[in-house]
Amino acid sequence: MTTIRYETDIVAWANQQAWLVRNKKFDLLDLEHIAEEIEDVGKSEQRELANRMAVLLQHLLKWQYQPARQGTSWRLTIKHQREKVKRRLKNTPSLKQCLQDEDWWADAWNDALDETEKETGIAIEKMPENCPWTIEQILADDWFPTIFKG
Secondary structure (H helix, E strand, O other): OOOOOOOOOHHHHHHHHHHHHOOOHHHHHHHHHHHHEEEEEEEEEEEEHHHHHHHHHHHHHHHHHOOOOOHHHHHHHHHHHHHHHHHHHHHHHHHHHHOOHHHHHHHHHHHHHHHHHHHOOOOOOOOOOOOOOOOHHHOOOOOOOOOOOO
């Protein structure tokens, strides 16, 4: 059997590693790269949760700062992202630890601020430096931020 190198073709490598596991050829496994790929699965899940949270926060910010533009589209996006975040947390309970991580929140919040500024033209400096809402509020089906008066 020709060994496929991880660096050469990751898809072919992954298929070969799966075949080796299924056929109990453990001595031929590329354990270091397998370990890296397993860790990357967890990081990918964290990134997906952060991306969904950033989109949700962005739309909550737009809801708060642009009340005249509130509409069905934003409401549906907020609802959809809430559902996706909740489902991800339910299906992967260990992701709940992200919600306790200040750096994770800072990244999600900063992404939301950047996108909100790009889409609305509202300067980041006019928005809160840190997320002002609790996770319970953010994920509550019937909660929307109060209108900003400034």
